[in-house]
Every structure is written in structure tokens, then in C-alpha cells.
Amino acid sequence: MLSAQQDRLARAGLSAALEAGIAILNAGGPSLDAVEAAVRVLEDDPQFNAGRGSAMTAEGRVECDAAIMDGSNRRAGAVAGVRSTRNPIVLARAVMEQSPHVFLAGSGADAFARAKGIEDADPEWFETPERRRQLDELLANPDAPFDLGMKYGTVGAVARDLSGHVAAATSTGGLTGKKWGRVGDSPLIGAGTYADDRAGAISCTGAGEYFIRLGVAHEIAAITRLLGEDMLAAADGLIAELSSLGGKGGVIVAPAHGISGWAFNTPGMYRGRADSGGMRQVAIYADE
Numbered sequence: 001m002l003s004a005q006q007d008r009l010a011r012a013g014l015s016a017a018l019e020a021g022i023a024i025l026n027a028g029g030p031s032l033d034a035v036e037a038a039v040r041v042l043e044d045d046p047q048f049n050a051g052r053g054s055a056m057t058a059e060g061r062v063e064c065d066a067a068i069m070d071g072s073n074r075r076a077g078a079v080a081g082v083r084s085t086r087n088p089i090v091l092a093r094a095v096m097e098q099s100p101h102v103f104l105a106g107s108g109a110d111a112f113a114r115a116k117g118i119e120d121a122d123p124e125w126f127e128t129p130e131r132r133r134q135l136d137e138l139l140a141n142p143d144a145p146f147d148l149g150m151k152y153g154t155v156g157a158v159a160r161d162l163s164g165h166v167a168a169a170t171s172t173g174g175l176t177g178k179k180w181g182r183v184g185d186s187p188l189i190g191a192g193t194y195a196d197d198r199a200g201a202i203s204c205t206g207a208g209e210y211f212i213r214l215g216v217a218h219e220i221a222a223i224t225r226l227l228g229e230d231m232l233a234a235a236d237g238l239i240a241e242l243s244s245l246g247g248k249g250g251v252i253v254a255p256a257h258g259i260s261g262w263a264f265n266t267p268g269m270y271r272g273r274a275d276s277g278g279m280r281q282v283a284i285y286a287d288e
């Protein structure tokens, strides 16, 4: 359960991200700009596990992962283990648009950010007392098995613009106490992030190891495209499969046709949606 203060701040952060995205879409802007803008807001918000406020590694550092994908041409960019770039999602987009590559990792990714003049930040920018406390708690129980079912908080955005193009963006600090350069599903195109105008856009959160094994984001897109299944039904199906393997988490989807939505098997998931008709919804718990 969140405290009243945490609940209020999380909902305010979600609303701010929604407004950043919908303002671009309502002005006729591309879904790619909208998902980047929404994720940037959440990366800068210390309530969420991405950018500032990222979960800490076992060594007490922050190592961020992010990915972005454009459904209109299936171009994609991703980064993993980024330590000094303020907004990893901006860097992921630069990888897509300003390099011949899709995925850069570690110090090389940060070096690419510097070479492209992307804003950097000191370690102190990313670290928050709450994330330090969570790490300390974990390290105080060294014999406890590594818990893939811990609290998540990865951020993601999916959108469809007025031209019908979809895009997805995901950003995370990963799991508290991660080590050995562990990378989750978020920056893996097809696992935690995918977009294809022929199906829709998907962004995932949860125990990344399970999402990688199932290729969740691409599979939701493939089921929608190849079987003609409703994307929300496909998302429900993948979450049911995840549950059957013991995985926990959720997805948000923006179908190429129809209303956006989500599926998750956790007691709650920070989420929100908006449309050009003025609909706004922000929720945390499953029964909202």
C-alpha cells in the first residue's frame, strides 16, 4: 500500500505525463514525440523507477535502460546500463535517428550521448533516499533469494496519433540490487517494447526475465496482426501465460484501431490514458 502522499505524487506524475503526451497528439504531432515527451516527464520524476529515482544496483549505482520504437517504419533505438545521461529515452531516440545501430550499452552509450550533445547528469541527480533505503534493506538480507517479484516502477508510454501511426517507449532503472550488468526486458525490442502500425504499440513492466523469455511485446503485436485478435485480448492472453510461468507484471497497449488499455497480474499498476475527445483516466490499484 502506498502512503497518501506517495499516492498523490504518483497520480500527479501520471497526469503530468499524460498531458505532455496528449498536448503533442492534439496538436497533430507524431506519436513518437508524444511517447518520448511522456516518458521524459516520468524519468525526471523521482517517484518512478526510471532516470531520476531509478532502482540501485548492488554496488549502489544507477544503471538505466530505455527503448523507443516507431510503428510507422519499425525503426527502433535502445540503450542499457546508462549511468550519466539524464534522460535515457532521449538517448534511445538518438541511437535510432543518429546512429546506424539499434542498441548501445554501458559506457559506450554514455559516450555516444556526449558526442551528440545530449544532456548529462551527475550520479547525485539519479539517486534518491528511498531507493537507497530499498537497496540497504535488500543488502541487509544477503541470504534472501533474489526476488524477481519485487516492486516495479518502470515507466512506459504508448500512443496512436491523428495519422494513425503508433509508437512505444519504455525506461527503467531495472531491479533493485541487480548485478553483473543485468539487463531486463525494457530495452529489448520485442520483449519489453514494440510498435508496428499493422498491430499497435506495447510497453511492459514487471519481472523482466519472464518478459524476455516470452517475447511479450512482439508476441502481442504478432497475435494482433496475424490472427486479427483484439489487442487487449492478446495482452490478457500474454499476461495469463506470464502468470502460468510464475511471472509478475503488466503491459500497456495502444492498438492501431480501437481504444488503448492494459493488462496486469499485480495488485496494482501505475497507469493512465487520455484521448483527443477529452477522456482522462489515472489509476493505481487493480480495482480502480
Ligand code: ASP
Pocket (backbone or CB within 6 Å): 049, 151, 152, 153, 154, 172, 173, 174, 175, 183, 184, 185, 186, 192, 204, 205, 206, 207, 208, 209
Ligand atoms: N521490467 C523491468 C526490468 O526487469 C523492471 C520494472 O518493470 O520495473 O528491468
